[in-house]
Amino acid sequence: MNSVLGKVRPILEAFTEQDSSLPLAELVRRTGIAKATVHRLAQELVDWGLLERDGCDYRLGLRLFEMGQRVHRQRILREVAQPYMEDLLLVTHETIHFAIHDALDVVYLDKIFPHRGLNEESRVAGRLPLHCTATGKAILAFSPDSLFLQVVRHGLKPVTRHTVVSPGRLRAQLDRIRADGIVLESEEIRLGYASLAVPVFGRDSSLVGALSITAPTYRMDAVKHATALRTAALGIGRSLR
Incomplete structure (x- = not known):
């Protein structure tokens, strides 16, 4: 906070x-x-295009969007x-959704949905916790154990009444995900919704992210969707290689 950048951030x-x-x-x-x-x-940031004036207020500038695309x-x-x-x-x-790992969160690189799809909770460039999202659990399961320990030390904060907040239960989930290669999360991040996710591996079988399907719990057909989800994840991996 003592430097200029420390104040700009x-x-x-x-x-x-x-x-x-x-x-x-x-x-x-x-x-x-x-x-x-x-x-x-703020005035300097306006001059640089990182902020814009909105009447007497400020908003994020188009320059930030341009830089993000690079x-x-x-x-x-x-x-x-x-x-x-x-x-x-x-x-x-x-x-x-397609998500990657950053710190103790998943960051959504992309999200597409039909007219009836989920348009809240998640967004492109948005973050959600690793420990209670399907994509996050898929990433955790195939990451070094040190990441799991960091997540636990930070605290398994509940988002809904169904969020897994026990380190033992979470570890058991991750063991099962490693064995099955797929994860089904139900109402841990939003009541009434479930997500099915698989990890995505790129060059040298390195973990690059996770791919998921999210639907209302009554519409989620894990058996039906699993094959299509795995096929898409393998396709992304092959293209990256």
Whole structure:
């Protein structure tokens, strides 16, 4: 926080997915940085295109979007995964996610859904916890045990009443996922919804992410969807190799 970048970061991160714009006073409150400093840095960020003025408020600038599209690894993964995700959507008519691991979360690189699909909770570039999402569990199961220990140390916070918060139960789930190669998560992240996920492996059999199908629990057919999901994940892996 003592450096310029240390102050710029919380200003940019003050914006959540729910915020179209924020007034200066709210930026000051969320960052804890002096008003004069926030005002000066915000003006510089506007000059750089990282922020834009929205009347008297500020919003994230188009320059950030342009820069985000240049992140090579994530862009390649997304471009490779998209055709297989579209095929999976045509087969299942349910919401399809492709996620990667970052810190203790999954980050969604892509999401496609039909008119009746899930349009809340998850979003492209959004984050959700590893321990209670299907994609997160698939990634955890095939990652080094040190990641599991980090997740447990951080705390298995409940999102719904069905979220697994016992380290023993979570470890048992991961053991089963490694044996089966697939995970079914039911109502741990959102009541009334379930997700089916598989890991995706790239070059040298390295884990690159996870692919999932999300549907209302009454529509989720794990047996029917498992083959299509595995086929799509294998296709993404072959293309990456």
